[in-house]
Amino acid sequence: MKLEGSSAPIVTVTALNHHYASATAAALNNINLQIPAGSCFGLLGPNGAGKTTLISLLTGILSPQKNDQLLSASIQVAGFSFPNDAAKIKKISGLVPQDYAFYPALTGRENLTFFAGLYQIAAANLAARMDYCVRVCGLEKVLDKPAATYSGGIKRRLNIALGLLHDPKILYLDEPTVGIDAQSRHFILQAIEQLKASGMTIVYTSHYMEEVEQICDQLAIIDHGEVLLQASMASLLQDVSNVVITPAVALAADTLASLRQSFAIDWDGKNLTMQLVAGQSLSMLIAAVEQLGISVSQLHYGSNSLEQIYLRATHRELRQ
Amino acid sequence: MQLLAIIRKELLLLCRDLHGLLLLFVMPVVFILIMSLAMKDDFDRRSGVQLDVLVLDNEDSVISRKMLDKVAQNEQFNLLNLSDLELGESAELAIKADRYSFLLTVPKQAFADDTVVAVADVLVAPATSPAVTQLFTATLMHAAAEQKMRLMLEELQDYSPELEGFSLMPEDGEDKKLVSVHYAFNSDELAEAPTSVQQNVPAWLVFSMFFVVIPLANTLINERQLGTLRRIQTLPVASWKLIAGKIIPYFFINQIQVLLMLLVGVTLVPMLGGDRLTLGNSIAGLILMSTALSVAALGYAMIIAVVSRTTEQATTLGGAGNIILAAIGGIMVPAFVMPEFMQTFTMVSPMSWGLQGFLDIFLRGGGLAEVWPEAASLYLLGVITLALALLLLHRHDES
Numbered sequence: 001m002k003l004e005g006s007s008a009p010i011v012t013v014t015a016l017n018h019h020y021a022s023a024t025a026a027a028l029n030n031i032n033l034q035i036p037a038g039s040c041f042g043l044l045g046p047n048g049a050g051k052t053t054l055i056s057l058l059t060g061i062l063s064p065q066k067n068d069q070l071l072s073a074s075i076q077v078a079g080f081s082f083p084n085d086a087a088k089i090k091k092i093s094g095l096v097p098q099d100y101a102f103y104p105a106l107t108g109r110e111n112l113t114f115f116a117g118l119y120q121i122a123a124a125n126l127a128a129r130m131d132y133c134v135r136v137c138g139l140e141k142v143l144d145k146p147a148a149t150y151s152g153g154i155k156r157r158l159n160i161a162l163g164l165l166h167d168p169k170i171l172y173l174d175e176p177t178v179g180i181d182a183q184s185r186h187f188i189l190q191a192i193e194q195l196k197a198s199g200m201t202i203v204y205t206s207h208y209m210e211e212v213e214q215i216c217d218q219l220a221i222i223d224h225g226e227v228l229l230q231a232s233m234a235s236l237l238q239d240v241s242n243v244v245i246t247p248a249v250a251l252a253a254d255t256l257a258s259l260r261q262s263f264a265i266d267w268d269g270k271n272l273t274m275q276l277v278a279g280q281s282l283s284m285l286i287a288a289v290e291q292l293g294i295s296v297s298q299l300h301y302g303s304n305s306l307e308q309i310y311l312r313a314t315h316r317e318l319r320q
Numbered sequence: 321m322q323l324l325a326i327i328r329k330e331l332l333l334l335c336r337d338l339h340g341l342l343l344l345f346v347m348p349v350v351f352i353l354i355m356s357l358a359m360k361d362d363f364d365r366r367s368g369v370q371l372d373v374l375v376l377d378n379e380d381s382v383i384s385r386k387m388l389d390k391v392a393q394n395e396q397f398n399l400l401n402l403s404d405l406e407l408g409e410s411a412e413l414a415i416k417a418d419r420y421s422f423l424l425t426v427p428k429q430a431f432a433d434d435t436v437v438a439v440a441d442v443l444v445a446p447a448t449s450p451a452v453t454q455l456f457t458a459t460l461m462h463a464a465a466e467q468k469m470r471l472m473l474e475e476l477q478d479y480s481p482e483l484e485g486f487s488l489m490p491e492d493g494e495d496k497k498l499v500s501v502h503y504a505f506n507s508d509e510l511a512e513a514p515t516s517v518q519q520n521v522p523a524w525l526v527f528s529m530f531f532v533v534i535p536l537a538n539t540l541i542n543e544r545q546l547g548t549l550r551r552i553q554t555l556p557v558a559s560w561k562l563i564a565g566k567i568i569p570y571f572f573i574n575q576i577q578v579l580l581m582l583l584v585g586v587t588l589v590p591m592l593g594g595d596r597l598t599l600g601n602s603i604a605g606l607i608l609m610s611t612a613l614s615v616a617a618l619g620y621a622m623i624i625a626v627v628s629r630t631t632e633q634a635t636t637l638g639g640a641g642n643i644i645l646a647a648i649g650g651i652m653v654p655a656f657v658m659p660e661f662m663q664t665f666t667m668v669s670p671m672s673w674g675l676q677g678f679l680d681i682f683l684r685g686g687g688l689a690e691v692w693p694e695a696a697s698l699y700l701l702g703v704i705t706l707a708l709a710l711l712l713l714h715r716h717d718e719s
Contacts, residue, residue: 059553059554060553060554061550061553061554086556087556090554090555090556091556093554094554095550095551095554097547097550097551098547099546099547099550100546100547101546101547101548101550101551102546102548102551103329103333103542103546103548104546105332105333105336105337106329106332106333106336110329110332113325114325114326114328114329115551115555116325117321117322117324117325117326117328118322118325118326118552118555118557119555119556120321120322120556146336162551163551
């Protein structure tokens with residue numbers, strides 16, 4: 001299935017399952033996913049939802065499990081499929097893990113040189129690739145200092161640079177801005193925009209909704225090992241059926257009961273989401289609100305916030 | 321190219337790891353120097369090295385010289401004529417300072433004057449053991465009595481010419497036949513007690529080779545904890561290269577340790593007053609032993625690296641494991657001073673196999689033919705532990 005308004009998929013995941021030997025529940029359960037080429041694909045989900053397992057399978061850290069019931073399962077990346085083309089897929093994929101996945105005792109240059117050696121980058125291209133990564137990630141001034149001495153933001157930038165060395169077609173960024181200051185976050189988001197503009201496909205996981213909203217054009221929400229939602233960011237955020245009202249004071253139970261008689265509503269204790277169905281208009285809804293004497297502090301119509309979409313999809317459950 | 325990159329990275333990490341370098345190179349050198357010098361006297365006594373005896377022959381007659389020659393026939397004692405030495409201090413002070421074991425003084429007219437009872441006087445140094453003192457005085461009494469009897473016989477011959485040519489003493493060499501000696505064990509082993517340096521250089525060398533466990537395990541655990549291993553797993557690198565890239569540099573580190581420790585035994589220990597290490601005459605045997613030991617040490621290191629979750633665990637497990645293996649294996653306490661059942665027990669420790677292999681070469685003139693059983697055992701252990709470590713690593717990744 002090709003997503004509306006998107007280019008051909010570079011990654012297609014079909015009926016993918018994964019079960020860790022030590023766990024009782026499946027980490028991934030019948031995952032179907034398409035990542036359009038050249039897109040910035042946001043992968044959202046609570047902790048333990050299965051994002052890391054999915055990225056581990058897509059990048060070849062984990063091998064797809066063989067099971068008679070899973071014969072139809074497949075992972076295709078740029079026309080190659082696991083496990084037969086694992087080496088080819090690894091060559092065109094880059095991972096920037098959430099951890100600082102480099103050697104603190106080595107300098108930035110030594111870290112880059114080591115990983116360039118593992119990527120088998122030809123000597124003729126090595127200097128150019130290193131220059132590009134250093135420039136995009138702004139590492140020029142710290143390149144010959146031990147990585148252990150870097151600030152959190154520079155460590156994040158080195159982490160990204162190491163994932164770019166081999167000029168991957170698809171780059172997986174696992175929470176690349178966690179725990180850093182606003183300036184560093186801004187720099188990294190700009191660098192990602194630059195990579196996106198160069199045509200690189202980016203898979204981006206983050207718990208910062210505003211970041212995902214800002215840079216991603218495709219989105220999937222995953223929880224309990226299942227894809228709950230997948231759509232383009234524009235279609236998700238555009239919403240003419242829901243009105244979100246933030247009242248000045250919390251609504252009483254009888255007020256909510258009255259509203260329920262005419263509208264499909266959802267009250268989270270702060271925001272009132274009212275769904276317009278056929279035959280109902282925005283003016284009817286506002287009239288009903290005024291009639292009940294609800295003092296409106298804010299009103300959103302026509303667009304959803306990503307946070308609300310996310311919380312609705314994951315049922316706002318607090319995870320341990 | 322990938323393998324070279326991994327090897328280069330491992331060496332860079334080790335070069336930046338000051339504690340690792342101290343552990344691998346400085347610790348064994350210090351152990352070798354301290355232990356070789358501290359235990360020198362004790363080993364010398366066990367290995368039958370001569371005790372120095374200062375001699376002051378005030379009589380300086382044919383008879384006194386014969387007595388001293390007789391004492392000198394006992395290979396335990398090295399007689400040094402005071403007049404040939406430039407002590408720079410009095411003989412008594414030298415003895416008090418334990419620079420010599422005994423001072424043997426022959427008084428003037430000791431044999432010429434019949435009224436002189438004691439023909440020799442012995443001053444015993446403080447550190448000389450009572451057993452050695454008894455042995456020396458018995459030897460001296462025997463030699464003095466022999467000369468006294470010779471004098472008495474000569475006097476008798478003056479009165480009874482028919483006694484001409486008669487001797488009360490057995491001919492040279494004949495006296496050895498008077499007592500037949502049998503050993504309840506292989507008498508060859510008598511010559512196998514090593515000197516202090518012969519014991520300590522291979523012992524602490526083996527010990528230090530097994531200490532690659534700590535830097536090797538720490539880098540692997542750090543890679544796991546930091547997520548570097550996770551990143552590497554997304555790269556098209558064969559897993560054998562990752563393992564080989566770790567093992568190869570440490571294999572060469574082990575070989576450098578061997579060269580350095582042997583160099584210390586040959587040059588530094590004698591410079592500081594110890595014995596010079598004798599290397600035997602089998603380079604091939606030495607190479608076989610050092611490579612076999614390295615393979616075993618690397619297998620052990622990989623097992624510790626895989627089963628440990630934190631660097632603290634690896635340091636404790638690896639360090640304590642090494643100390644136990646060394647204590648059992650005759651590294652810390654030489655096997656030949658242990659009771660027989662403990663000597664047998666040393667064979668449990670692979671460090672003992674390595675030490676015995678080196679002693680075969682350094683001490684017993686052994687070569688490939690003599691050391692192959694120890695080397696084969698070490699290779700086998702190394703291959704098994706490496707295979708087990710790889711299996712555990714694979715299982716760990718899967719879960």
